[in-house]
Amino acid sequence: MSMFCFQCEQTAKGTGCTVGGVCGKKADTANYQDELTGELIALAKAAQKNTPGVSTYTTIIDGLFTTITNVNFDNESLQRKINNIRAEKEKLLPSCSGCAGGCVKADGYDMGELWGGNEDIRSLKSLILFGLRGMAAYAHHAYVLGKSDETVNRFFCKGLAAIGKDSCTDELLALVMELGNVNLKCMELLDAANNETYGTPVPTAVTTNIEKGPFIVISGHDLHDLKLLLEQTKGKGINIYTHSEMLPAHGYPELKKYPHLKGNFGTAWQNQQVEFENIPAPILFTTNCLMPPKASYADRVFTTSVVDYPEIKHIGDDKDFTPVINKALELGGYADNHAMTGINGGSTLTTGFAHGTVLSVADKVIDAVKAGAIRHFFLVGGCDGAKPGRNYYTEFVRQTPNDTVVLTLACGKYRFNDLDLGEIGGLPRMMDMGQCNDAYSAIRVAVALSQAFNCTVNELPLTLVLSWYEQKAVCILLTLLALGIKNIFIGPSLPAFISPNILKVLVDNYNLTPISTPEADLKKILG
Structure with a gap:
């Protein structure tokens, strides 16, 4: 067994991916993600013994988000994140010269202990870990819009630390339910952030047809990235189309006011390798779910935030989407209006x-x-x-x-x-x-x-x-x-x-x- 991962519904044989991920993740990448998770557990333990600052919480949140299925496939990116986590831990617990004791200043938790442990304990700790990963996505989006909560932040540390400890099933079951309650607070936080920033969604009919001319497809969940892209493409003759989980963006007044936010391209994430075939436009992935790009469109895929893929252009924290814009102008879009439909043949989707x-x-x-x-x-x-x-x-x-x-x-x-x-x-x-x-x-x-x-x-x-x-x-x-x-x-x-x-x-x-x-x-x- 060169890897172990069973966090998604499509895991191999319904038991676990052990050679390569069904999602396209390679074994070495899975092992980097395990190492990253182990370092997060060590950082969380250190945070519980100290007073962590914003950088500790954002490091934990983004690290967890990175390990969600179909987010990060790039080993170099993962190694940089591992180094950042270790540096953050060092800030909380400076090295003790000559100390040989086994304390939280030691290396990260070995995830092999979890995957090979007692079945029921593994099950409950996996529920906690995977639930924390999901909650981290929501906390990330809320933080970008200026919203955070100390209860949510501290629970990331509590939950991660518990994975690296010996606990009984009753303790872990209680923690699972506590995670559910904290996630409600986290979702409430994000809901408030979205509504205060973009207005209350209103029912909106969205076309699936694509107008001729240059366009950009934006995928994922990050409304902030969409807003920045809409601002940077104003007056440039480029239309913007949402994809998959970006569809609900059309219902927000502060996003739908942009006349070049035109419609929705394609259907759900798992159809992208077919629907993006030879697409005459760039695709920007802001979050999951990215699938390994096919050669016919790999040169027009861009990632940002926690998303990364080897040899794919990444837009950094400056959020300068000029390369995406230039690619849209270069490719030119469809020569004529392009008709697309949903899975059942419909051409209008309503959201909001x-x-x-x-x-x-x-x-x-x-x-x-x-x-x-x-x-x-x-x-x-x-x-x-x-x-x-x-x-x-x-x-x-x-x-x-x-x-x-x-x-x-x-x-x-x-x-x-x-x-x-x-x-x-x-x-x-x-x-x-x-x-x-x-x-x-x-x-x-x-x-x-x-x-x-x-x-x-x-x-x-x-x-x-x-x-x-x-x-x-x-x-x-x-x-x-x-x-x-x-x-x-x-x-x-x-x-x-x-x-x-x-x-x-x-x-x-x-x-x-x-x-x-x-x-x-x-x-x-x-x-």
């Missing part, structure tokens, strides 16, 4: 139904429920991926009865977001609430409805049907469980890092249920 919009019409929603016009709500969302079985979500949504509402978020919606489900009382039956981090919107809406009907969230006519691929989905699931939300359906397969004993705990306490077939699950839910 975050909690601000949905709660503004809460009275209509409540009246529709009381009148029997709305029988049930489904939240169908999460990560998309290429593994067989994900057509389940398309068919599930397609088969939902006309008196039900489908809320959705994250890139899993690309399986069905070009379907026309019609309306109920003037409200669309399908409402896109945004990116994966906008799960906070769904929680806000669920809590508001439970208060309106004077019941618990679990008593609402609401069912969560989730798809997962990577670590941000993990921290969202932990938040839902920490809130006591039960009867969640999850798929297309269960995480490889959940041991049978830990799965039993989740099933017994929360009735976490693997998906089966759309017909069977709808019958079970609706009776």
Whole structure:
């Protein structure tokens, strides 16, 4: 075994990648990421014994974000980050000359101890580690917009330090639930940052067609990078198109006001190697999910922030997108208008139904429920991926009865977001609430409805049907469980890092249920 990684849904044979990553990550890169994680654990232990500053927290957050699936494939970049982590640890704990004691000043934690340890302990520590990685993405985006929280920051240290300690299952289970609660605070922080910076999202129809002429495709999740790109391309005759999780950007007033933010290119992240084939435009990756670029478009891929790939041009902290702009002008775009559609043939996607919009019409929603016009709500969302079985979500949504509402978020919606489900009382039956981090919107809406009907969230006519691929989905699931939300359906397969004993705990306490077939699950839910 030259590596070990089982953090994503598509891990090899459903057990773990041991030769190379299904994501395209090579064995040596995986080992660099393990070394980086081990150094983060050592830094977190040092931070617990001292008073860390902003640089310690940002080093931990960005280091965790770097190790999310489909973010960083570059060994040189990872080695630089490892060196930075060690330097940060040295600032907290200057070397003791001649000391041979085994303390937190020693080398980083050996991740081999975790991967080869007790199955249940490994399972719980993996839940914590992968949840921290997901939460780090949200903390990173919030920090860029000037928002941070000491409780969130300190928990990164607490959670990482626990991975490097001997703990029993009860201690780790409690920490898993604490992570879920802290992640709720982190998502709330990011929600506030986005709304204060870009305004409250409004329902917006977005075309999938591409106009002729120069354009740039921007992928990932970072709205700040999109805003900078829009500013730097003003008046240059270059159109901007979002890709995958950037789609919800069209709903924010301070972003949609730019007339050259034109539409959305393609579908979910896992289709990029087909959809970017010979694209006459550059693609800027601001976060995950980057796949190894094919030769037909590798010369026009750019990365920034924590994203890195060997021999791909990286835009540094100065955020000068001139190379991307010049490449767009050089390539020239399509000679004629270029028609594209969603997976089901639709050419218009609607987004912008975050909690601000949905709660503004809460009275209509409540009246529709009381009148029997709305029988049930489904939240169908999460990560998309290429593994067989994900057509389940398309068919599930397609088969939902006309008196039900489908809320959705994250890139899993690309399986069905070009379907026309019609309306109920003037409200669309399908409402896109945004990116994966906008799960906070769904929680806000669920809590508001439970208060309106004077019941618990679990008593609402609401069912969560989730798809997962990577670590941000993990921290969202932990938040839902920490809130006591039960009867969640999850798929297309269960995480490889959940041991049978830990799965039993989740099933017994929360009735976490693997998906089966759309017909069977709808019958079970609706009776």
